[in-house]
Amino acid sequence: MPVINFEGPKLSIDQKRKLVKSFTDAAREITGIPENAFVVLIKENQRENIGTGGQLLADRE
Amino acid sequence: MPVINFEGPKLSIDQKRKLVKSFTDAAREITGIPENAFVVLIKENQRENIGTGGQLLADRE
Amino acid sequence: MPVINFEGPKLSIDQKRKLVKSFTDAAREITGIPENAFVVLIKENQRENIGTGGQLLADRE
Amino acid sequence: MPVINFEGPKLSIDQKRKLVKSFTDAAREITGIPENAFVVLIKENQRENIGTGGQLLADRE
Amino acid sequence: MPVINFEGPKLSIDQKRKLVKSFTDAAREITGIPENAFVVLIKENQRENIGTGGQLLADRE
Amino acid sequence: MPVINFEGPKLSIDQKRKLVKSFTDAAREITGIPENAFVVLIKENQRENIGTGGQLLADRE
Numbered sequence: 355m356p357v358i359n360f361e362g363p364k365l366s367i368d369q370k371r372k373l374v375k376s377f378t379d380a381a382r383e384i385t386g387i388p389e390n391a392f393v394v395l396i397k398e399n400q401r402e403n404i405g406t407g408g409q410l411l412a413d414r415e
Numbered sequence: 416m417p418v419i420n421f422e423g424p425k426l427s428i429d430q431k432r433k434l435v436k437s438f439t440d441a442a443r444e445i446t447g448i449p450e451n452a453f454v455v456l457i458k459e460n461q462r463e464n465i466g467t468g469g470q471l472l473a474d475r476e
Numbered sequence: 477m478p479v480i481n482f483e484g485p486k487l488s489i490d491q492k493r494k495l496v497k498s499f500t501d502a503a504r505e506i507t508g509i510p511e512n513a514f515v516v517l518i519k520e521n522q523r524e525n526i527g528t529g530g531q532l533l534a535d536r537e
Numbered sequence: 538m539p540v541i542n543f544e545g546p547k548l549s550i551d552q553k554r555k556l557v558k559s560f561t562d563a564a565r566e567i568t569g570i571p572e573n574a575f576v577v578l579i580k581e582n583q584r585e586n587i588g589t590g591g592q593l594l595a596d597r598e
Numbered sequence: 599m600p601v602i603n604f605e606g607p608k609l610s611i612d613q614k615r616k617l618v619k620s621f622t623d624a625a626r627e628i629t630g631i632p633e634n635a636f637v638v639l640i641k642e643n644q645r646e647n648i649g650t651g652g653q654l655l656a657d658r659e
Numbered sequence: 660m661p662v663i664n665f666e667g668p669k670l671s672i673d674q675k676r677k678l679v680k681s682f683t684d685a686a687r688e689i690t691g692i693p694e695n696a697f698v699v700l701i702k703e704n705q706r707e708n709i710g711t712g713g714q715l716l717a718d719r720e
Contacts, residue, residue, distance in 0.1 A: 417484035
């Protein structure tokens with residue numbers, strides 16, 4: 355029942371597949387919790403919805 | 416001011432209406448906090464953005 | 477695999493038990509997703525960590 | 538590394554720009570943490586995905 | 599009904615009071631949504647529960 | 660600026676260290692985003708604050 359939430363940019367389905375596999379494998383190995391208990395949620399954010407250093411990513415370069 | 420966040424699949428507006436009503440009614444009754452204080456956020460996720468057991472939902476069957 | 481996150485005040489274990497049961501029952505019935513797929517996370521927040529209307533709950537009355 | 542998550546309605550890019558700037562400036566000044574460490578995520582929600590007082594925003598008037 | 603979630607370090611009650619006031623004032627002014635509709639949640643995280651650049655904050659210097 | 664949020668059980672500092680390292684390494688490799696841009700937040704939840712299948716973890720066996 356652990357829940358892993360990933361907030362990042364737009365991704366391809368293959369990148370999502372690899373993220374879910376890698377995060378679940380790593381977390382299973384480190385915590386000993388069985389693979390089937392993990393939920394991973396992938397959130398894709400537009401560059402105008404993310405800010406760092408007080409500035410939108412969409413406004414950088 | 417309690418906040419209930421629901422992460423699930425695509426839903427019809429009628430399903431959303433019922434979720435908001437049921438969650439708020441139940442939480443009001445159990446906590447004694449007035450109905451008007453509750454915020455419910457519904458997040459609809461595509462099957463390629465959810466992973467369980469190390470696999471995307473979009474890749475199952 | 478839906479995830480329900482509840483942000484509220486301190487609760488007794490019996491209130492938590494009832495919240496988890498009510499939310500899961502309602503969501504199962506409305507969405508048709510089996511009960512075992514639901515994860516509920518309960519977050520208990522101190523009154524000095526919640527603000528409404530620009531003011532901490534801890535500062536009200 | 539603080540993370541500020543804003544859940545609200547649809548916004549213009551100019552509103553987003555101002556939110557990111559204001560939140561980061563205020564948080565830097567209050568906490569003393571340098572501006573570059575802050576991440577702001579803006580989540581735009583449809584009126585049928587937000588409920589208050591047990592009712593969808595989309596159903597109000 | 600917008601919800602602002604702040605994930606950061608341990609804070610004094612006075613810092614929390616100022617964060618809630620500043621965030622709410624800025625968001626009200628930028629969005630036009632009335633002050634009473636805003637909820638702010640402050641989450642205080644220990645240094646061993648935050649990682650940046652692949653390393654726990656607790657392990658830096 | 661991607662943010663990874665892990666909701667799970669109580670963990671040792673060594674487990675946290677390994678989670679942060681593994682998640683960041685995997686996400687860097689899969690997305691191509693530099694390591695320094697990643698923030699990982701680890702949330703430790705008590706067994707009475709997590710429900711699955713309509714039941715608190717604290718009430719199982």
